[in-house]
Amino acid sequence: MSVSALSSTRFPGGIFGLLQVASLLGLLLLLFKAAQYYLQRQWLLKAFQQFPCPPSHWLLGHKIDRDQELQQILSWVEKFPSACPRWFWGSRAFFTVYDPEYMKVILGRSDPKANGAYRFLAPWLGYGLLLLNGQTWFQHRRMLTPAFHYDILKPYVEITAKSVTVMLDKWEKLIGQENPLEIFQHVSLMTLDSIMKCAFSDQGSIQLDRKSQSYIQAISDLNELFFCRVRNAFHQNDSIYSLSSNGRLSQHACKVAHEHTDQVIKLRKAELQNERELEKIKKKRHLDFLDILLFARMEDGSSLSDKDLRAEVDTFMFEGHDTTASGVSWIFYALAMHPEYQQRCREEVQSLLGDGASITWDHLDKIPYTTMCIKEALRLYPPVPAVVRELSKPVTFPDGRSLPKGIPVTLSFYALHHNPKVWPNPEVFDPSRFAPDSARHSHSFLPFSGGSRNCIGKQFAMNELKVAVALTLLRFELLPDSTRVPIPTPRLVLKSKNGIHLHLRKLH
Ligand code: HEM
Numbered sequence: 001m002s003v004s005a006l007s008s009t010r011f012p013g014g015i016f017g018l019l020q021v022a023s024l025l026g027l028l029l030l031l032f033k034a035a036q037y038y039l040q041r042q043w044l045l046k047a048f049q050q051f052p053c054p055p056s057h058w059l060l061g062h063k064i065d066r067d068q069e070l071q072q073i074l075s076w077v078e079k080f081p082s083a084c085p086r087w088f089w090g091s092r093a094f095f096t097v098y099d100p101e102y103m104k105v106i107l108g109r110s111d112p113k114a115n116g117a118y119r120f121l122a123p124w125l126g127y128g129l130l131l132l133n134g135q136t137w138f139q140h141r142r143m144l145t146p147a148f149h150y151d152i153l154k155p156y157v158e159i160t161a162k163s164v165t166v167m168l169d170k171w172e173k174l175i176g177q178e179n180p181l182e183i184f185q186h187v188s189l190m191t192l193d194s195i196m197k198c199a200f201s202d203q204g205s206i207q208l209d210r211k212s213q214s215y216i217q218a219i220s221d222l223n224e225l226f227f228c229r230v231r232n233a234f235h236q237n238d239s240i241y242s243l244s245s246n247g248r249l250s251q252h253a254c255k256v257a258h259e260h261t262d263q264v265i266k267l268r269k270a271e272l273q274n275e276r277e278l279e280k281i282k283k284k285r286h287l288d289f290l291d292i293l294l295f296a297r298m299e300d301g302s303s304l305s306d307k308d309l310r311a312e313v314d315t316f317m318f319e320g321h322d323t324t325a326s327g328v329s330w331i332f333y334a335l336a337m338h339p340e341y342q343q344r345c346r347e348e349v350q351s352l353l354g355d356g357a358s359i360t361w362d363h364l365d366k367i368p369y370t371t372m373c374i375k376e377a378l379r380l381y382p383p384v385p386a387v388v389r390e391l392s393k394p395v396t397f398p399d400g401r402s403l404p405k406g407i408p409v410t411l412s413f414y415a416l417h418h419n420p421k422v423w424p425n426p427e428v429f430d431p432s433r434f435a436p437d438s439a440r441h442s443h444s445f446l447p448f449s450g451g452s453r454n455c456i457g458k459q460f461a462m463n464e465l466k467v468a469v470a471l472t473l474l475r476f477e478l479l480p481d482s483t484r485v486p487i488p489t490p491r492l493v494l495k496s497k498n499g500i501h502l503h504l505r506k507l508h
Helices: 003-010 015-047 066-079 100-107 115-125 134-148 150-174 183-200 210-230 238-243 245-271 275-283 289-295 306-319 322-337 339-353 361-366 368-380 413-417 458-475
Strands: 083-089 092-097 386-390 408-412 476-480 488-490 494-496 501-506
Touching (some): 066 413, 066 488, 092 100, 115 210, 115 245, 134 306, 150 183, 183 210, 183 245, 183 306, 183 322, 210 245, 238 245, 245 289, 245 306, 289 306, 306 322, 322 339, 322 368, 322 458, 322 476, 322 494, 322 501, 339 368, 339 458, 339 476, 361 458, 368 458, 386 413, 408 413, 458 476
Parallel strands (some): 092 408
Antiparallel strands (some): 083 092, 476 501
């Protein structure tokens, strides 16, 4: 043995000794990780033994093309009744549910949001209503529910109508130069404008402001990055992710999104320094969303911390516009594909509103056929395609099969709405499914989820969808672009891989 080798073994401080220790530790870590992987996989395999699923690779899980996810899950719906496990990789699987009875069981419990997926949203959305669990969630939900009281929602109809009119005026100018039009971006700006004015007392002109476009782009990037991160075994660890290019993109997009929301909070706080504005607020019977947050007192008498306030603003800014943008865009596409239903809706709206110069709260329950078409589009294209829970205790389903505590469960609303056992000929757009006398399972149609954690903005959203559809049909005929058929893509909200392109024909 050479002198140098001897010396490095004798003196652990030497380079060689250090390398030896490091390799040993590396090997131990690798063995530990391999054992952890093996044990987790064995536990999952045992947990899922009553639930068959398509064959999957022991390391790579189910190999599914990113753009084929929805189609793939639908092919499983036919083969595996009620639910089946979906393996992301060898030690990570989400149990995917698409049966109304199974949905009813899970939504009737109080399992928390699955940490393995939702924690990736925390750097962007913070712990607001969407991500909170337990007692804090309950307190925030109770505090914010009055913001959706119908006295508050009533005047929003007019505000939304103005936002829709700005978009339609823009379209009228644009279609001379550009036809077909990619509508998703325009609709996103419109819904952002509407939520900014309704919930955040904004007075600006969002739809014409370039800065809002960078916010919309940041939200679109964050949607995409979240989807990729959940599916990437190497991006689960926060430190490793922050060093990756996606991690850096995500940090940048969060910064852009936060700049937007910080500005909104700063502006409102400045306005409230004004005595007259403060007096106005004191006289109001119901406060707007942002004012509720700014004046909130927690149970111990303290006000909401800046961190909690920002989390709620980020949550509502996102939930309040991206979901409705998806809803409106897909409804327009569905109506463009079905001119006969489109015309019937138009006639209904025309007979109620004439030229549509004013639309109010009272009109919204007088367009039953249009509402049926909106619901049928929400069935085919649910804006939130899925949500995830983590079982806090074991569960047994009505068919006797069971799962242990700790399993992440994906409630796939998209698969439920396309399940042929629940909806015969599921791919056919048929508004009569929602006729007043039609019977269906209480948990067969869940665009707004169900149970205690259902969508707090459901009524606000339905009003916005009705106003957007009614006013648009009075001014334009919507026709599909047969060269660019949209490809539904599941992100946090349902997007189209290639945008939604429509021909717009102005009506006289
Ligand atoms: C068509 C439009 C909309 C759809 C389809 C929709 C759908 C949903 C769904 C499925 C959930 C459950 C999420 C989960 O369990 O992880 C949810 C929750 C939520 N939604 Fe909506 N939403 C819409 C519009 C809105 C609007 C306009 C707002 C706000 C103004 C809003 C605010 C929220 C919030 C804060 C939650 C979390 C509620 C909680 O956990 O207590 N949503 N939404």
